[in-house]
Amino acid sequence: MRIGIVGAGHAGIEAAQAARQAGAEVSIFSAEAVLPYFRPRLVSVAMGQVAPEAITMHPASWYEARGMRLQLAAPVSDLDVAGRALVAGGVREAFDTLILACGALPICPRLSDAGGVPPIGTLWSMAEALAIRTQLPTIRRVVVIGGAALGVESALRAREQQLDVVLIERLTRLFPLLLGEDAAGVVQRQMEERGVTVRTGQTVVAVTASAGGGRLVHLSDGSRLEADLVLSCIGAAPNLTLARQAGLPVARGIMADPCLQAAPGIFVAGDACQVGDRPARGAVREAAAQGRLAGQNAVAAIAGGALQPFAFSVVPMTVRCGGVEVNAAGSPAGAGVAEQRLDDGANPACFRALTRQVAGGRVAGVQMVGTREGFDALLADLGR
Ligand SMILES: Cc1cc2nc3c(=O)[nH]c(=O)nc-3n(C[C@H](O)[C@H](O)[C@H](O)COP(=O)(O)OP(=O)(O)OC[C@H]3O[C@@H](n4cnc5c(N)ncnc54)[C@H](O)[C@@H]3O)c2cc1C
Known part of the structure; x- marks a missing residue:
């Protein structure tokens, strides 16, 4: 079982690990020249607060010890969907299945x-x-x-x-x-x-x-x-370059079925992926979870096993830096959605609120500043 993975971000590395654990031979192609790293920490690297090496996910020996072939500075320039092959550095390689984990590009x-x-x-x-x-x-x-x-x-x-x-x-x-x-x-x-x-x-x-x-x-x-x-810092858009070139279906992201398959034997995960009307939400947790499933499904597809669908869950946003903390999920007040303050406002550094659909009372959002008190429990109520 040979699996080729395009992209060595959060989705790509999780996919590699899952596929390897399931017994596949794994080749990861990264356009970047450095070892895979924790992308959210780039801001601290840019501002000189953390050394670039400090945000590396794993040393080179980690990949070697697991028998994963990691190619750095190896952008994939072409995909052959029918042949399940890719071209990197002018060299064509065929695999049993491919996983596209090529992320997003900043706007x-x-x-x-x-x-x-x-x-x-x-x-x-x-x-x-x-x-x-x-x-x-x-x-x-x-x-x-x-x-x-x-x-x-x-x-x-x-x-x-x-x-x-x-x-x-x-x-x-x-x-x-x-x-x-x-x-x-x-x-x-x-x-x-x-x-x-x-x-x-x-x-x-x-x-x-x-x-x-x-x-x-x-x-x-x-x-x-x-x-x-x-x-x-106005956002990022799914990286569709390879998918477009290869004639894969694209909308906002690369279109995949609920099992993250874009075409027979071609899986997608992370920021590049769109399932139905759900484009990626640009979050590490979701990218990693999709990567894991894509790795497992890519192996199952080769072995003739059943593919599993991706279970979407709520993806909260957290910013915690410079003494400022924000935790939020869902939508703010607006048409048909009203805000309900949860604290008494006595502490000006903290804020806790819920939003609810006016019709039916379902929880539409959770907003907290300067605190996380009860945040996870409230998240579980989103949509209820
Ligand atoms: C500065 C910053 C801060 C962030 N903060 C947070 C946060 O606090 N919390 C959170 O949840 N999310 C955060 N995010 C978003 C999060 O990092 C992404 O959602 C996540 O990295 C997506 O993982 P991915 O594997 O899909 O894509 P990526 O991590 O972007 O990895 C994709 C990789 O594929 C490579 N690639 C693309 N095309 C090719 C090709 N043709 N050949 C080979 N390789 C290719 C790219 O170079 C890249 O290395 C942040 C992002 C940034 C940039």
Whole structure:
């Protein structure tokens, strides 16, 4: 049984481990040149707070000891779906089944360029984190675009390094898809207390070169900010490059059936995967769980066993850094959804609330700032 895995992120490595445990020969192809690592910790690497090696998942010996073939700096350039083969470094290799775990690509607004230097950076790979880390000694002012988890963490970690930080959010509050006005207000106040300037209801309309050699960020209200680093934290989109090339069905992600199979013998897991109308939610826990199942199903497909469907579960969002803690899941108040505060508001550093469907009273969301008290129990009530 030979299984080829494209991508060595959280989904790819879990898939490899599961397939290996089930007795398959496993080859993992990674576009990145470094050993697989914990992606969420890239922000700390970029801001110089953690050594790059400290976020490595396993040493090279771990893969060797398990008989896994891990090829680094080996981007897969072509897939042959019918032949269950791939091409990496110009070499074609056929397998019994393939697993696509090629993740997502960061979204960057396309704006005017800043005189030769890339106007806006992204932080999604080790190479990008190291590029920022190398520039750190010359960076004093940072503009972060996007007020969700990645933007908030990047802003707080940059501030921990004593950098001047402005965070820009297009909508009227931080975490607009998860938190209501009140919870977001508590987070914003805590960020401002730590020295981050938060500007909501603003978009970046252009980035140009400034007279001092840095960047000039133009906002929708006509104001301008000087910056040495402009970081896009507005999200990521499933990486569809290979799937499109190979003619696999794609929508927002690579379309897979409930057992994570996109075509006979071709499985998908993690940020790249879409099952029915459920695109990936961009979370390590879900990517790893899908990776494990894809590994098991890829073996079962070869052995003629039954494939198992993926069981989706609630994926909460947690940010905990610089003394700010946010835990949330589900939707904030809005059309047909009302917010119910769970604490008495006596502690201004904490906030706990639920949201419920007005019709029927089902729990639609959980929002907590500065605490996790009862969070897991409330999560279990989501949708009930
Ligand atoms: C800075 C940052 C912070 C985050 N914080 C959190 C967090 O706090 N909590 C959370 O749950 N999630 C967080 N996420 C999201 C989480 O990291 C992703 O959901 C998760 O990594 C998805 O795993 P994956 O294996 O699907 O993709 P990835 O981990 O992105 O791995 C995909 C790999 O495939 C490789 N690849 C792509 N194409 C090819 C090819 N053609 N050939 C070979 N290799 C290829 C890529 O280079 C990459 O290494 C964060 C992400 C980032 C970037």
